[in-house]
Amino acid sequence: MRLQGKVALISGAASGVEGQLMGFGGAAARMFCREGAKVVLGDINVEHGELTAQQIRADGGDAVFVRLDVTSEPDWIDAVAATIAAYGKLDVLVNNAGTGARYTVEETTEDAWDGQIDVHAKGTFLGTKHAIPEMLKQGGGSIVNISSIYGIVGSPTSTAYHAAKGASRLFTKAAAMQYAADNIRVNSIHPGYCHTPLTTRSYDNERHFAWIQERIPIGRVGNADDIAYGIVFLASDESSFMTGSELVIDGGTTAQ
Numbered sequence: 001m002r003l004q005g006k007v008a009l010i011s012g013a014a015s016g017v018e019g020q021l022m023g024f025g026g027a028a029a030r031m032f033c034r035e036g037a038k039v040v041l042g043d044i045n046v047e048h049g050e051l052t053a054q055q056i057r058a059d060g061g062d063a064v065f066v067r068l069d070v071t072s073e074p075d076w077i078d079a080v081a082a083t084i085a086a087y088g089k090l091d092v093l094v095n096n097a098g099t100g101a102r103y104t105v106e107e108t109t110e111d112a113w114d115g116q117i118d119v120h121a122k123g124t125f126l127g128t129k130h131a132i133p134e135m136l137k138q139g140g141g142s143i144v145n146i147s148s149i150y151g152i153v154g155s156p157t158s159t160a161y162h163a164a165k166g167a168s169r170l171f172t173k174a175a176a177m178q179y180a181a182d183n184i185r186v187n188s189i190h191p192g193y194c195h196t197p198l199t200t201r202s203y204d205n206e207r208h209f210a211w212i213q214e215r216i217p218i219g220r221v222g223n224a225d226d227i228a229y230g231i232v233f234l235a236s237d238e239s240s241f242m243t244g245s246e247l248v249i250d251g252g253t254t255a256q
């Protein structure tokens with residue numbers, strides 16, 4: 001029970017439906033509940049979000065779903081208010097929602113650029129902005145931002161994604177410095193190539209998948225639980241001396 005007594009809000013947490021391929025947010029929501037936390041799942045995918053929360057409750061966990069578009073400030077205000085209404089406080093925020101856009105610089109449209117910056121950079125900023133006042137009331141908290149190895153190194157495409165994940169990485173350090181004295185820790189996670197609903201279509205492309213596998217020294221792509229374990233650690237008091245840190249979970253990809 002590493003998260004006993006904690007209340008968490010996780011964005012992009014709809015992909016936790018039993019028997020289906022899971023994403024980081026859905027897997028983390030399930031793991032958080034197993035570790036004793038109460039969890040609010042936020043996502044634009046209402047059907048899967050509701051179903052995931054329902055299944056967690058049926059398994060004996062304590063979870064509710066709220067519709068949350070992370071690019072909307074009013075949605076964040078409502079999601080934080082819903083968390084306080086349901087559970088009375090907020091200890092942990094996981095900024096996890098995301099999308100992909102595998103385009104070169106020349107292929108990237110203004111809309112694609114704005115979409116990536118909005119969901120990954122602005123979304124992370126807005127969630128953090130509205131979680132912090134509740135954490136200050138509580139005397140502390142932990143914010144976990146899901147960046148990427150693509151926030152650290154480049155690749156042949158995904159231009160706007162790289163820029164947005166780099167923004168999330170450095171935003172993490174800015175917020176960490178501002179609130180360290182208030183006992184609010186802010187850390188980023190940098191997952192490598194993982195099989196989730198977000199990536200499954202591109203992994204069906206044999207050439208692309210072979211290119212990915214070649215880049216992973218451990219010899220396999222990751223799964224949602226590989227990352228959820230890291231999220232639990234950064235959410236828990238086990239990481240109480242960590243803030244502004246980058247937790248890379250990538251099978252060695254960026255070590256070479």
Ligand SMILES: NC(=O)c1ccc[n+]([C@@H]2O[C@H](COP(=O)([O-])OP(=O)(O)OC[C@H]3O[C@@H](n4cnc5c(N)ncnc54)[C@H](O)[C@@H]3O)[C@@H](O)[C@H]2O)c1
Nearest residue numbers: 012015023024044069070096097098148191194196197198
């Ligand atoms: N899968 C990987 O290989 C990988 C690697 C590095 C980083 N990441 C990042 O990890 C995070 C989770 O990815 P995943 O692969 O587990 O994905 P996933 O398949 O769980 O999909 C992400 C979730 O975010 C939701 N979402 C999208 N836009 C949203 C919005 N505007 N507001 C609220 N929710 C929204 C989706 O509905 C979906 O449930 C993302 O930020 C992604 O960029 C993924």
